[in-house]
Amino acid sequence: MTATVLVLVETINDYLPILEHQGFHLILAPTPTERAQAIATHGSRIDAVLTRGPLGLYADEIAALPALKIICVIGAGYEHVDLQAASDRGITVTNGAGVNASSVADHAMALLLSLVRDIPRADAAVREGDWPKIMRPSLAGKRLGILGLGAVGMAIAQRAALGFDMSISYHNRQHRAELPYTFCATPTELARSCDFLIVATPGGIGTRHLINKQALDALGPNGFLVNIARASVVVTADLxxxxxxxxxxxAALDVFDDEPNVPAAFKSLKNVVLTPHVAGLSPEATQGTVELVGKNLVAFFGGKQVLTPVALPAALSTSAVR
Incomplete structure (x- = not known):
């Protein structure tokens, strides 16, 4: 039997032949309208869904897909995938943690450099015929704080420590004693300890609003914030x-609460650099991500363990559908 995969992601079309060559039948539905129509029209024969964290897959959608067996999430975050609904149905969930870490870390450092050195305003000034001599801080030897030391956080730390001779502090769910970095017990303590703070933790309830007024005040008037994780980690109004x-x-931001809608205040501020949630997008990362999805799908439908399972909550229902 050829498994049918509903593809909700809008940025991977060039690499979808990887899945087609593995024998999967794809239904593309990258817009909300196409998504709803695909579920209504083809719901009974959709075996798998390919999505990403901000797009998610909701309980009512899962209920409308009686043949659904596996949800594959591109990237590390899966904050809008209803894990409880998946668990109740016995549906497997996988993610792509670590695959795009290099791309995201590169973008984080690019944002940090652009922000601290004020590159966008300098570029705009030259284009307008101006020649301003603005004194800006250097990155070398500064203190970098990283909120979330997973694959992305580690890649950022390595670039900052080895490339810019920065000292690294971090806050994480677990103290990683094997690493030569300084652990901070709270996000506020981390903010107080650094010149630059990069948010690299997954989204979700567990990390919601970790960076609030208290943490921002601890970062202080000479501190810079970069967020390449999820907007939900930072209280937008406080920022x-x-x-x-x-x-x-x-602040430099790649993520926002209601994408693609960006608060007007951010657009009007001169001390902000904005990008449209593209940190994880590169040909290398996208190809690697789709290849991992393919490996997970092949393993699952071949009766084997998936490579990157997401831990699910205990099922509340005893009538799992497989």
């Missing part, structure tokens, strides 16, 4: 106020 009042020096 806007801190930027407007110059209680922090600046």
């Amino acid at each position: 806007i106020t801190a930027l407007e009042q110059r209680r922090i020096a600046g």
Whole structure:
């Protein structure tokens, strides 16, 4: 039997032949309208769904897919996938943790450099015929704080320590004693200890609003914030106020609460650098991600263990459908 995969992701079309060559039948539904229509029209024969964290897959959608057996999430985050509904149905969930770590880490460092050295404003000034001589801080030898020391956080730490001679502190769910970095017990303690703070933790309930007014005040008027993780980790209103009042020096953001809608306040501030949630996008990362999805699908439908399972909560229902 050829498994049918509903593809909700909008950025991987060039690499979908990887899955087709493995024998999977694909239904592409990258827009909300196409998504709803595909589920309504083809729901009874969809065996798998390919999504990403912000797009998710919700309980009502899972209920409308009686043949669904596996959900594959691109990237590490799966915050809008209803794990309880999946567990109750006995549906397997996988993610792509670590595959795009290099791309995300590169983008984090690019944002940090652009923000601290004020590259966007310098570029705009030259294009307008101006020649400003603005004194900006150096990155070398500074203190970098990383919130979340998973694959992405580790890749950022290595670039910062080896490339810029930065000292590294971090806050993580677990203290990683094997690493030569300084552990901070709370996000506020981490913010207080650094010049630059990069948010690299997954989204979800467990990390929601870890960076709030208290943490931003601890970062201070000379501190810079970069978020390449999830907007939910930072209290947006607190960040806007801190930027407007110059209680922090600046922020660079690749993620937002209601994408693609970006608060007007961010757009008007001169101490902010913005990108459209592209940190994980590179040909290398995208190809690797789709290849991992293919490996997980082949393993699952071949009766083997998937490579990157997501831990699910205990099922509340005893009537799992497989």
